[in-house]
Amino acid sequence: MIQKILIANRGEIADRIIRTCKKMSIATVAVYSEADKQASYVSMADESFLIGPPKVNESYLNVDKILEVAKEAYVDAIHPGYGFLSENVQFAETCSAEGIIFIGPDSKVINQMGSKIAARNLMRQAGVRVVPGTDGAVSTTQDALEAAKKFGYPIMLKASAGGGGIGMQVVQSDEELVKAFESNSNRALNFFGDGSMFMEKKIENARHIEIQILADEHGNAVHLFERECSIQRRNQKVIEEAPSIYISDELRKLMGDAAVKAVETIGYTNAGTIEFLVDEQENFYFLEMNTRIQVEHPVTEEITGVDIVEQQIIIANGNEMTVKQGDLSIDGHAIEVRIYAEDPVTFFPSPGHISVLELPEGPHIRNETAVKADYQVTPFYDPMIGKLIVKEKDRNKTIASLKEALLNYKIEGIKTNIPMLIEIIEHEQFLKGNTTTSFVENYYLIQK
Amino acid sequence: MQEIKASMAGSVWKIVIKQGDSIEEDQDIVILESMKMEIPIVAESAGTVKELKVAEGDFVNEGDVIAIIE
The missing domain is CATH 3.30.470.20 (ATP-grasp fold, B domain)
Structure with a gap:
């Protein structure tokens, strides 16, 4: 029975989760960075722990530190909220390995849905229509041009490893595609360490x-x-x-x-x-x-x-x-x-x-x-x-x-x-x- | 002389030019980072970088001078 939950998040969603925990008489543990000392969720929780400096990789993405707090506070479960570690496969796995319930799906499913290509294939198996697009990553301009011929313009170019709109662009012609492919692929490489691209038919007025x-x-x-x-x-x-x-x-x-x-x-x-x-x-x-x-x-x-x-x-x-x-x-x-x-x-x-x-x-x-x-x-x-x-x-x-x-x-x-x-x-x-x-x-x- | 100013408050993520470089109009000078967003700050006209007022990691406020172009 879950009696104590650590909220591995900040801001409004931490407040939101704590409110429901209180309603269910579940004890709460907040974690916060030096930048969030003033935030309301820190005082709302039954216990709160400073986990590090403001930068996310030293605080809200610091898996070791968060798990250390979870063990120190004897929580039964971790609610990851959205963003941060919520779709982090390794975090979900580590939680289960440590005997802490991760409030979310199994890490295997997070992994499948986190990959654009694997997710599309699974949805097809489930009989759900997917946006027409490449079934794998496209790594060269030549392959991109061939794919474009198949789907027709306009096309949405996306970074395979992308998020937050980075590496994303709509292209209308071969000429635009060649230019955009290279610059977005470079950008994706800079941001995610992976320059492979994925192409989808752009659905108009969607x-x-x-x-x-x-x-x-x-x-x-x-x-x-x-x-x-x-x-x-x-x-x-x-x-x-x-x-x-x-x-x-x-x-x-x-x-x-x-x-x-x-x-x-x-x-x-x-x-x-x-x-x-x-x-x-x-x-x-x-x-x-x-x-x-x-x-x-x-x-x-x-x-x-x-x-x-x-x-x-x-x-x-x-x-x-x-x-x-x-x-x-x-x-x-x-x-x-x-x-x-x-x-x-x-x-x-x-x-x-x-x-x-x-x-x-x-x-x-x-x-x-x-x-x-x-x-x-x-x-x-x-x-x-x-x-x-x-x-x-x-x-x-x-x-x-x-x-x-x-x-x-x-x-x-x-x-x-x-x-x-x-x-x-x-x-x-x-x-x-x-x-x-x-x-x-x-x-x-x-x-x- | 042209003063390149920060269009938002944030930290200097990357400096992509050096003092003394000759640059073109619309060329990126620095990339600022704030609230999970990276914004390139560009030169409004061509010229030579006379002075860089910031270092990587510095925090700038909106309107702060980042570089001077001649």
């Missing part, structure tokens, strides 16, 4: 729609409907909503069933998300699977009433989850906006000192943040400093309440993307639900 799943060791698997996350900048999500107004009941069932089938095929357990691209003809294609809790999980929690972190802990404990597909239904409409410490036009990071912070409050508002007034936002971590989630009966009401909440979100001392968020949710195309992954380029940046 929407990013993902399915939240839960599965336990007893053969139960359910989906918790979709989240629409098409509004992105720098290939990172900015606004997420559930449900998607683009998805019909029929398509929702098809996508949900496909996700559950995929999960059963790969033997997945715990919470996970299958990301799809949906084209204008309502075809959906597997993009990738995230084998962890997602940043945007609150919108799903708001419309289903399920505490996803609680289910993660129940499943990690080896119990049957308490959610049944037949009991799940969609109630209302929820939207989450990510508050980033960054310039709203260039998207350049804006670390600094938060002098004033007043969060909007109300019955339909949920705030997830670990920052406060008189707080130093350091340059060491992701620029996301908070999430604002609003849920109302329908999408129009949600957008209206969200706008009011954003206007009342008072933060001074650093730049944030709040002006961008307000502009987007006021935009007629957003109001109409015409949200594709090119929304920011097509409707927001064009006016700048």
